[in-house]
Amino acid sequence: MAHSEWTRREFLRRTAAVGAVAVGGPTLLSACQSTGGGQNTLDAARSSGTIRIGIANEQPYGFADSSGNVTGEAPEVARAVFRGMGINNVQNSVVTFDQLIPALNARQYDVVSAGMFITPQRCSAALFSNPDYTALSALLVPRGNPQQVNNFTDVAQKNVKLAVLSGAVEKGYATSAGVPEGNISTLDTQDSMLRSVIDGRVYAAALTDISLQWLVRQNPGAAVEVTQSFQPTENGQPVISAGGFVFRPGDEPLRDAFNQQLGSLHQSGDWVRIAEPFGFSAANVPQPDVTTQRLCST
Structure with missing residues (x-):
């Protein structure tokens, strides 16, 4: 994943522990x-x-x-x-x-x-x-997807702003597709990504299709939708x-x-x-x- 060797997606982070509890004393x-x-x-x-x-x-x-x-x-x-x-x-x-x-x-x-x-x-x-x-990748976009942005190449070609999660693989996928660093916002939570798309601070947010489809189901009133799933590429090669x-x-x-x-x-x-x-x-x-x-x- 892009910036940290250990992170993947860091949304809904909590430092409180459940059961045996967390990082520790x-x-x-x-x-x-x-x-x-x-x-x-x-x-x-x-x-x-x-x-x-x-x-x-x-x-x-x-x-x-x-x-x-x-x-x-x-x-x-x-x-x-x-x-x-x-x-x-x-x-x-x-x-x-x-x-x-x-x-x-x-x-x-x-x-x-x-x-x-x-x-x-x-x-x-x-x-x-x-x-x-x-899992495949997908984008969270405004309902109706007026810019018709369906993958990272579209994000680059249409020069729209994109949200990714801190340290997550999606930033690497985006930059490999030609998205300028200045068009990428790195956020810490799923909720922040959702709000950024709803408020128009970014046009799209990138995660796995499973994550984004779950997010939309949990927020049925939000004026957003998930694009069709796609396989990302990095350095021109499909990523599994x-x-x-x-x-x-x-x-x-x-x-x-x-x-x-x-x-x-x-x-x-x-x-x-x-x-x-x-x-x-x-x-x-x-x-x-x-x-x-x-x-x-x-």
């Missing part, structure tokens, strides 16, 4: 530095029946609902995977997206469950599961955007056991049942040629 950190008894993370989780996940409070990937319950595609898939591994107690920590991998490696939790895109930069600092889902779960280097046993159960969910159709309420469909199940090895090396 010394009490949490010291409590999490040992799995106990010399066990690896997988064995410790199976022994205790408990695993700790980190989320970024980003809808619809992983967030706290109005009742404070953690939900979203990634936490719900993670719970199903861990149940299949005999681990039934999932504790949650909320951090900002750019702190997900640093906090993971500081042992504040065991798995990032936040829909994080698999990129070479991130692969150099952490282990990724097999791809959990794939796929998200996964993230593990610490050295936790290969946990990652491998997780992959086995995740594959079963994909193959059985249970993944679609779990993810559908959050705007995902069978079209988001990764194709066999979309592999972590490929995404980490491109």
